[in-house]
Amino acid sequence: MKRNLRILLFTLAILLVIGLIFSGCKKEATEIVIGGVGPVSGEAATFGQSTKEGCELAVEEWNAAGGLLGKNIKLIYQDDKGDPTEAATVWTKLITQDKVVAIVGTVMSKCSLAGAPISQQYKVPMISPTSTNPKVTEVGDYIFRACFIDPFQGTVGAKFAYENLKARKAACIFDVGNDYTKGLAEFFRDKFTELGGTIVAFEAHPTGTTDFKAQLTKIIAAKPDVIYISDYYNDVGLIAKQARELGFNGPLVGGDGWDSPDLVKIGGTAVENGYFTNHFSKDDPRPIVQEFVKKYQAKFGKVPDALAALAYDAMQIMLDAIKRAGSTDPEKIKKALAETNINVVSGLITFDKNRNPIKSAVIIAIKNGQQVYQATVNP
């Protein structure tokens, strides 16, 4: 019995290795293979799920409209678990085994930073939908992104809080283990003080916690006019609830991490009087926005969040660039990407010399559980 098991395990292992080696051999010239990466398992799985759906929707649309360069588009979407080591492995797999033409990914900056050098080394263009760390695109000229970088949103938020909400004293709360939230909070702090306001509290919370009362008690004791919450919607909902419970009635401000239908489901009435900077507004009458929201709802049965929209945009930008390049030659795709001038869900996109998108931000308020468009801010 034991011996049989050993033989069985051994055979399985050998088969696995052989499978790994030879699975890359079959290749069809009738398809254009695009790689997608995102954390579809692990603690950030819900973000990975949204980006995956955004990518799938874009690819489906293109295929329905006749494909790309006369060929069918095949999306290979891989899981990186939100782990840089795994991201590096996945990037190598997509490039050397699946021979992808381009990669759309990934969600977290730390993972994109592990993948970017590999993309640069093998000259495979990549566009990250949601990695906001400015360093990501600095890795090389094959790396692009579809989202804002940290400084922009923090600055816009500070300006809005100071000028429109007339706040003079602000407090920040952010996730200490997440560079996106910390970056936003730091740039908010810098801009707000520059404008003449004071930051009365600058508090961090550990990743994954559910209790923010210790920080909020300290914040509320400092009597701020506004609290800047740079977290994702899941934490924002809880923070808002606990802040209201502890007696804070002022406005709350945040970044695009807020944009999800789940924000109101978790936060309830506590997120009323909340404002956040975002890439687009669902009220935007532009047909591309309305079309996207409608199609996404029809396919996945839910309202798209910011990550789904950005992933959809990233995929559109990439496919459009390949189309304009007229071939799958990486050099040409890279050049076409740099010359991007396309209207997508988050507005008209062009890239600056650091391959970051130049696009405007909108400010959205939450009123009666609905997202209401407030203003557009240009960079």
Next chain:
Amino acid sequence: MKLNKNSFFSQFLNFFKRRIVLFFIGSLLVMLIIMLLHQFEILNSYIIQIINVSLVYVILAVSLNLINGFTGQFSIGHMGFAAVGAYTSATITTLLLKITPTSLPNYLVFIIALLLGGCLAGLTGFIIGFPSLRLKGDYLAIMTLGFGEIIRTIFNNINYVGGPRGLLGIPKFSTFPIIFITAILTIIIIRNLVFSTHGRALLSIRENEVASELVGIDTTRYKILAFVIGAFFAGIGGGLLAHLIQIAHPTQFGFMYSILVLIMVYAGGMGSISGSVIAAFVLTFLSEGLRVGLASLSDLIKFPVGDQWRMVIYSLLLIFIMLFRTEGLMGMKELKFLIPEEEDIDGKCS
């Protein structure tokens, strides 16, 4: 021709007959074969990358096995040591010297940085080893976990090394031969330690601490020794990892990763070096193989089975491995080439 038993030549020959030397030469051959296969594109970079990651885990698992498996000190904060090694070596290569993997001297600098990282990690191990003199079992586990988290918190708050952004732009010094040779050296050094007099002392502490103290073993010294050496190699492993994936990030050294290394030690067999090596390879290849496996399955049944099912199968297989091989893949046994000739009587390491 009749050889004099003590002649230089026969000693020379005997040296090469020793298993551990044969093991070393054999491994070098394996390395060359893999490199050749890679050169001719039979093994693509993906496979090499998986092997690289597996080898880093080999270093981490074997070093943790020295603390947990051989000395019986239940430590679950191993990635804390790896973090110290990773950040130290990466700070030297990336922030202080700004070297790139272009010339041979730079590689030498990298190796020195790696060793320095290991030494600093060893120092951390020395500090963390002290509580082990007072605490036992699960209490010690919590203590090491606490230390690991404190180390992570510290790196998360040093802006010089990037804070929560991580230390970025690390040059890719960890090439396949470097990782491979480091892993082999780690295995050989720990194997030599375990089968030496000192190793006996470590084993006796695991079996019965009071009894070993009574027979005159300085348990304090040996427990600290295990922590220092284990931490040193963990630091080296961490440094290699940082220079392989070109980023050092505090979350990479969190609790869940310590648990992953712990799984490798116990799934491989506590107190078995070859077990840790096999488990590191099996579990890393399993996690990647399932990716390919699920993709083929999706093609076969014409229904998309996403990557999210990968870890579901992985965890089930982990449970089954432990149910069918309750003492880990290798139990307490060692593969023959790691056992010194003098131990052939029972073939066990303990």
Next chain:
Amino acid sequence: MDISTILQQIFNGLQLGSIYALIALGYTMVYGIVRLINFAHGDFYMIGAYASYGLFFAIGTLVASSFSGPTAAIILFIIILLGSMISGGTIALLANQFAYKPLRNKPRLSSLITAIGVSMFLEYFLSALPVVGPSYRGFPELIKKTTYNFGPAIVSNFVLLDLGVAAILMIFLTVLVRYTKIGKAMRAVSQDKDAAKLMGINIESVIATTFLIGGSFAGVAGLLAGLTYPRIYPYMGILPGLKAFIAAVLGGIGNIPGAVLGSYIMGIAETFATAVNSLIGEGIAFAILIVVLLFRPQGLLGEKVADKI
């Protein structure tokens, strides 16, 4: 910090500690009897939260239509409470049956690895399952949140509820272990398995009962955590599970009042450490833990066991 903030922070710490205590009780009980660090315990808690969530949407409207006013709310709450207990307990029993029982007489750490396996399986499985999915879900408001002014501090009824339930469960468990027949059997198994067997105790059924009780406690904790912090997702059990384990060890693992004491110390220490400096708050909390353990290596209320030779 002035007095009112300190008072408020104490209440914050108590609330956090109560949630830890609810999980730690089951943790420490299972450990005390089986000597297994059940890493999956935090996931039983997650199952309890999801079961309550599912039950609410399955029967919420039905109950609301068949009863009126406050009775409906109370009946619904009781049904959901029972549901969370049953689901937590059932999962714990199944885990014991399939993953821990076959390894009972094997090295203790083998079952630690299967426990990690069970934990990973539950998390990844629920996350991959399309019905549940990885997304965050808002937990329904079963009980209306009201706040009271307690001096200068603001306290919600959830703090009182969590505190109350933690106290009731602790007393229940202490009585169960000290004064009942099954409790006696549990203590016997905990002291010496072989001797207990010789005395005619069915060890396996005692252990199964232990898992059932421990799991149902975790289920209740999941429900209460869902109410207090209304956001659930498949990985929600990792961090509280870890913290509860630490709390149980701090109090002296296997010791029931110790687990509760350890939890409240953890909760209050974390709250105050965060209040002092939130950037390194967690680090401070761990440092406190290490210092305490250095002076009390067997935990706060744990008994010192002499080494046998």
